[in-house]
Every structure is written in C-alpha cells, then in structure tokens.
Amino acid sequence: MESCAPEKTRVRNPEEPPSRLPGDLVVWFFVGLELATFGLLFLAFAFTKLMQPVVFAVGQASLDQTVGAINTLLLISASACAAHTLANVRAGRHRAATHWLGAALLLGLGFLFFKSREYMDKWQAGVDFASNDFYMLWTILTGFHFMHVVAGCVIFALLLHPVSRGRYNAQDCNALESGCVFWHMVDLLWIVLFPLVYLLV
Known part of the structure; x- marks a missing residue:
C-alpha cells in the first residue's frame, strides 16, 4: 500500500542565489569555442606524433618537465584562489576576497614568468617555430595558451579594484564569476596540455 504522505521538498533560503550557470552565457559560448579549438590542436599534435615518433621523442626530451610541473601547480593554485575569492565575496568578506584575488593574479604572473624563461x-639554444613539426606544434599550443593566461591575468587585474571596493555581492557578482570561469578554462587546458606535450612518450 502506497503512502499518501506528501514528499518533502527542499525549501530554498531566500538569501541563497537561484541555481544557474555562473557568469555570462556569452562566456560559456566562448569557453566552448576555445575548448573545441584546443581539442583540434591536441588531435593535430597526437596525429603528427604518430607520424614522426622519433622527432617528437627527441623534442619532448628537450623540454623541462620540472618547470612544466611548477607551472601546473601555479595554475591550479590560482584556480583555488579564484574560487576562494568568489566564496568570500558571496559571504561579504571583501578584504579576504581581495587578498585571494591578488594571490591568484600573482600566481598567474608566476606562470608567465616561468613560461617566458x-x-x-x-x-638561445637555437630552437624556434620552424625547427621541426614538434617545435612548431609546441609553440602553437603553448603560445596560444600563454595568450589566454595573459588575458586571465588582465581580467584579474581589472577585477581587483571593484572587489576591494565591495562592488560585488552574493546577488551581483556576474563579472567576477565570468572571470573565474575563464580562468578555470585556462587551468583545464593546461592540465590536458602538460601531460600530452611534456610527459606522454
């Protein structure tokens, strides 16, 4: 015999923002487009590697995996700082949010420093875009990603002042959410790029 008791429904806190995708919808379209673009580049790298295994093995052996690992840690840490920034803004802790966002920016700049080196x-070793297919694709992939990190750092820098002034809150932080979504995309791309280009032989 079935129970006639009404099902319990979750009552939403009036102060809790409605469930939705964070940030602007345009940002999500952009993220989808960039993921598709990088996906094609990853496939091109993998296919060319199958065609030229020796060239790619020599090229990968010349890369500094330690620096690549440091850059991975920097980007992941920056994503964590961005998430803490958003959580503190939603909680009304704007001073803490400013510190977290500043840390995210510094970590992103650290990535750019090590990558530039x-x-x-x-x-200086005489390697450039035209050396062979490995270095051509390495330059395209990492260079394109480098530009995205630059864009992410610019976004963080532009958001720093309004965050410090308490411009955003739990009901109005769309711009900050969009910036964090963009950075998480940049982080995700590197998490795929690093093992594919630097580690997998």
Missing part, C-alpha cells in the same frame, strides 16, 4: 632558453 622557457621560451627564452629555447630561443
């Missing part, structure tokens, strides 16, 4: 070392 890697490019400089390769250039």
Whole structure:
C-alpha cells in the first residue's frame, strides 16, 4: 500500500542565489569555442606524433618537465584562489576576497614568468617555430595558451579594484564569476596540455 504522505521538498533560503550557470552565457559560448579549438590542436599534435615518433621523442626530451610541473601547480593554485575569492565575496568578506584575488593574479604572473624563461632558453639554444613539426606544434599550443593566461591575468587585474571596493555581492557578482570561469578554462587546458606535450612518450 502506497503512502499518501506528501514528499518533502527542499525549501530554498531566500538569501541563497537561484541555481544557474555562473557568469555570462556569452562566456560559456566562448569557453566552448576555445575548448573545441584546443581539442583540434591536441588531435593535430597526437596525429603528427604518430607520424614522426622519433622527432617528437627527441623534442619532448628537450623540454623541462620540472618547470612544466611548477607551472601546473601555479595554475591550479590560482584556480583555488579564484574560487576562494568568489566564496568570500558571496559571504561579504571583501578584504579576504581581495587578498585571494591578488594571490591568484600573482600566481598567474608566476606562470608567465616561468613560461617566458622557457621560451627564452629555447630561443638561445637555437630552437624556434620552424625547427621541426614538434617545435612548431609546441609553440602553437603553448603560445596560444600563454595568450589566454595573459588575458586571465588582465581580467584579474581589472577585477581587483571593484572587489576591494565591495562592488560585488552574493546577488551581483556576474563579472567576477565570468572571470573565474575563464580562468578555470585556462587551468583545464593546461592540465590536458602538460601531460600530452611534456610527459606522454
């Protein structure tokens, strides 16, 4: 015999924001487009590697995996800081949010510093875009990603002032959410790029 008792429904806190995708819908379309673009580049890298295994093995052996691992840690840490920024803004702790966002920006700049050093070392060793197919694809993939990190750092820098002024709150933080979504995409792309280009032989 079935029970006639009414089902319990979850009562939403009036102060709790409604369930939705964070950030602007345009940002999500952009994220989808960028993921598709990088997906094609990843496939091109994997296919060319199958065609030229020796060239790619020699090229990968010349890359600094330690620096790549450091950059991975920097990006993941920056994503964590961005998430803490958003959580503190929603909780009304704007001073703490400012500190977390500043930390995310510094970590992103750290990535750019180490990546620039890697490019400089390769250039000084006589390696450039036209050296072979491995370095061409390495330059395209990491260079395109580098530009996204630059864009992410610019976004964080632009958000820093309004966050410090308490411009955003739990009901109005769309711009901050969009910036965090973009950065998480940048982080995700590197998490795929690093093992594919630096580790898998």
